[in-house]
Amino acid sequence: MKRIYFLVCVLLTVTFVNAQEKRVITENFENNRFNWSEFYEKDYSGGIQGGYFVLQNKKDGFFTRSVADFPIDIDSNFKITFKFLVPRLNDKYYFGIIYDYEDINNFRSFLASEKKYKTVNRVNGIDNLSNEGSIILNSGRNKEVIIDIERKGNKLIFSVDNMEALQITIPRGKTLNSNSFGFLVEGANTIKVSEVIINQIMRDDN
Numbered sequence: 001m002k003r004i005y006f007l008v009c010v011l012l013t014v015t016f017v018n019a020q021e022k023r024v025i026t027e028n029f030e031n032n033r034f035n036w037s038e039f040y041e042k043d044y045s046g047g048i049q050g051g052y053f054v055l056q057n058k059k060d061g062f063f064t065r066s067v068a069d070f071p072i073d074i075d076s077n078f079k080i081t082f083k084f085l086v087p088r089l090n091d092k093y094y095f096g097i098i099y100d101y102e103d104i105n106n107f108r109s110f111l112a113s114e115k116k117y118k119t120v121n122r123v124n125g126i127d128n129l130s131n132e133g134s135i136i137l138n139s140g141r142n143k144e145v146i147i148d149i150e151r152k153g154n155k156l157i158f159s160v161d162n163m164e165a166l167q168i169t170i171p172r173g174k175t176l177n178s179n180s181f182g183f184l185v186e187g188a189n190t191i192k193v194s195e196v197i198i199n200q201i202m203r204d205d206n
Helices: 002-020
Strands: 022-027 044-049 052-057 063-069 078-089 095-103 106-113 116-123 126-134 140-152 155-160 163-169 180-186 189-201
Touching: 044 063, 052 063, 052 180, 063 095, 078 095, 078 180, 095 140, 106 140, 106 163, 106 180, 116 155, 116 163, 126 163, 180 189
Parallel strands: none
Antiparallel strands: 022 189, 044 052, 052 189, 063 180, 078 140, 078 189, 095 106, 095 180, 106 116, 116 126, 140 155, 155 163
């Protein structure tokens, strides 16, 4: 009986310690806790409506985005989950996440469309295609799509609907430049973001 009690105490202690090593923050757009940039222009708009952040672009050949500063240590391990509702998902329009955002002319993005993804590095206002490949993501109306960006050591891992799409190695001696993240839509399309979940690893013994 004492042995069982001891084991239970040990398990509870481990669970408690592990819980202290991770911090979880959720943005569900009830009160704009991350202070997302909102705007309403003739050809594009972004703002909180009915529990979503709705990002709309009305012209092909352009993109629109919204970003926010995240309460996160980008030099430690983390996982950020973006939950999208895409009214029109096809192979013509890309949407996805922005990371390492410095300004409108300097950021990186991971974007998805029907059955494919790409990563784009925007430097001094010029877009450079970095990676592209295939994913399991089918077209449709009002599709729910989850995109994750995760840091594990010197790796950045991108997943779509819980399936890994790409790993990027952060070169030795370099790191991310910014804790600003966001979302983007290309072309004449609309996306709705229902939730952003941050998992920050507070301590990593590995």
